[in-house]
Amino acid sequence: MKPKILISDRINDKGIEILNKISDTDIITGLNEEDLIKKIPAYDALIVRSETKVTKAIIDAGSNLKVIGRAGVGVDNIDIQSATSKGIAVVNSPTGNTIAAAEHAFALMLSLSRRIPEANQTMKEGKWNRSSFMGAQIQDKTLGVIGLGKVGVEVVKRANAFGMKILGYDPYISNELANSLSVNLVELDEIYKNSDFITLHIPLLESTKGLIGLNELKKMKPTTQIINAARGGLIDEDALYEALANNIISGAAVDVFVDEPTQNQKLVDLPNLVSTPHLGASTSEAQVEVALEVVQEVLDVLDGKFAKSTVNLPFLPDEAQKVLTPYFKTAELLGEIITQLSEGQFKSLKIIYNGDLSQYDTNTLKSSVLVGLLNASSDEKVNIISAPFIAQNRGLHIIEEKNPSSDLFSSVLSLELTTEKGQFSISGVNIENETHIVKVNDRSLDFTPYTPYLLFIENLDRPGTIGKVGTVAGEYDINIAFMTVGRNAPRDTAIMIVGIDDAPNTEVIESMRKIKNIVSVKGVSLNIS
Numbered sequence: 001m002k003p004k005i006l007i008s009d010r011i012n013d014k015g016i017e018i019l020n021k022i023s024d025t026d027i028i029t030g031l032n033e034e035d036l037i038k039k040i041p042a043y044d045a046l047i048v049r050s051e052t053k054v055t056k057a058i059i060d061a062g063s064n065l066k067v068i069g070r071a072g073v074g075v076d077n078i079d080i081q082s083a084t085s086k087g088i089a090v091v092n093s094p095t096g097n098t099i100a101a102a103e104h105a106f107a108l109m110l111s112l113s114r115r116i117p118e119a120n121q122t123m124k125e126g127k128w129n130r131s132s133f134m135g136a137q138i139q140d141k142t143l144g145v146i147g148l149g150k151v152g153v154e155v156v157k158r159a160n161a162f163g164m165k166i167l168g169y170d171p172y173i174s175n176e177l178a179n180s181l182s183v184n185l186v187e188l189d190e191i192y193k194n195s196d197f198i199t200l201h202i203p204l205l206e207s208t209k210g211l212i213g214l215n216e217l218k219k220m221k222p223t224t225q226i227i228n229a230a231r232g233g234l235i236d237e238d239a240l241y242e243a244l245a246n247n248i249i250s251g252a253a254v255d256v257f258v259d260e261p262t263q264n265q266k267l268v269d270l271p272n273l274v275s276t277p278h279l280g281a282s283t284s285e286a287q288v289e290v291a292l293e294v295v296q297e298v299l300d301v302l303d304g305k306f307a308k309s310t311v312n313l314p315f316l317p318d319e320a321q322k323v324l325t326p327y328f329k330t331a332e333l334l335g336e337i338i339t340q341l342s343e344g345q346f347k348s349l350k351i352i353y354n355g356d357l358s359q360y361d362t363n364t365l366k367s368s369v370l371v372g373l374l375n376a377s378s379d380e381k382v383n384i385i386s387a388p389f390i391a392q393n394r395g396l397h398i399i400e401e402k403n404p405s406s407d408l409f410s411s412v413l414s415l416e417l418t419t420e421k422g423q424f425s426i427s428g429v430n431i432e433n434e435t436h437i438v439k440v441n442d443r444s445l446d447f448t449p450y451t452p453y454l455l456f457i458e459n460l461d462r463p464g465t466i467g468k469v470g471t472v473a474g475e476y477d478i479n480i481a482f483m484t485v486g487r488n489a490p491r492d493t494a495i496m497i498v499g500i501d502d503a504p505n506t507e508v509i510e511s512m513r514k515i516k517n518i519v520s521v522k523g524v525s526l527n528i529s
Helices: 013-022 033-042 058-062 080-085 098-112 116-124 151-162 175-182 188-194 215-218 235-244 284-302 318-341 363-375 387-395 465-475 506-513
Strands: 002-005 024-027 047-048 065-070 088-093 142-146 165-169 183-185 197-200 227-228 251-254 274-277 346-355 398-403 411-419 422-431 432-441 441-447 453-460 480-486 492-498 518-525
Touching: 002 013, 002 033, 013 024, 013 284, 033 058, 047 284, 058 080, 065 284, 065 453, 080 088, 088 284, 098 151, 098 197, 098 227, 098 251, 098 274, 098 284, 142 188, 151 165, 165 188, 175 183, 188 215, 197 453, 215 235, 235 251, 318 363, 318 411, 318 422, 318 432, 318 518, 346 363, 363 387, 363 411, 363 432, 432 492, 441 480, 441 492, 453 465, 465 480, 465 492, 465 506, 506 518
Parallel strands: 002 024, 002 047, 047 065, 065 088, 142 165, 142 197, 165 183, 197 227, 227 251, 251 274, 346 398
Antiparallel strands: 346 411, 411 422, 422 432, 432 441, 453 492, 453 518, 480 492
């Protein structure tokens, strides 16, 4: 019997052609919630774009529903939690627009270097100002690529074809893969100082919001040109305006804005800015690929397979669920924290399962760790299905170790991240569905990371140090929710964990670093939900 599939938002005809061959497919657009509640019980799968809102009520009514497919990346219009609780897979199509996005970023760079938009406008005005538009060739120029996920790598391939020198920043890509792409991996400051062009291909997170501000722009050469076709908010728009208006850098090209449609007309009107209205995925080919990708994902699920781009959790046997499910969030939190505590280029990650965890297939736990680890650095949407593929594509060396014994707890999950600058470790347990961090860099402690921001402060264990940290926080109106200290011996080097409600800026961090007996201060932002 053929599966029944409902398409409630129009997708490309090539995807529909495939579905028609192997399923009973209905295309009914413009349905409201009440309409969908009535129709959905008859269907095994639902495919949407962004117009249809797949609510809990619709999902509850989908008694035969096995999979919901989103033709595109974002799944904000789908109640993921309700779908997961019903055992319904949610899949999307995160790679269909990769080439389109990479080509658009490159087109923006060429437009900047040859001043094409300005010249085009004067031609339309009946002018022939050939001498006014002296450009620059990109061959032999240095391109700085921030983020080497799928889109970033495609940009690199095109830059190599144009004879450019490439600097890359991405802590979670192996040197071997970088070398194969002719990319020289460097720190961000080196990209800012030495690049003729800079292009961004990273996600917008709390840690990457405003990544490039006025300080970073001032580090660049006056001839540098910057391209953002990734996410609005990666570049501080006010800072970019100041840098362009005062010739701190020579030009910029922007496809994405903080608010869309953008109201920042003063930025758009600058003569040395090229702007487009979020056209990165706007090619007919990309729309075909998005449709084909989501169709294949839906069909894989209906065929009893795990789809590569499943957004929610796969099925686990009951006995494994009882032990492993509480640790999914713990694993993601540990990965999220350790990636922000570490410094230097990634070498390897060891995941250690102690106690009851070691008795089961831990692939899903490993994926959860990688989700936390990679989400801060990948321009792709990372989930527990895609995480291993992304890690493999980046050449990451992952080691797993299982120990049946556990001293104090029934289960302990530990991570050891090795970079070129040293080793960083963290251990956590789950008690009554709550994550407890019980060790950081070999110092025992116990805290629950329930605040959106944490400060990890390494300090000499001396009287008055904790009080001074609190004083600095008060001076900057930073509210402290909790504070805990781990140490191995009195007056030894200790680690202080401070949970705070407010994002610490660079000035706060620097002020704390200046306190006597403070060795280091690192801020960590968490995706608390």
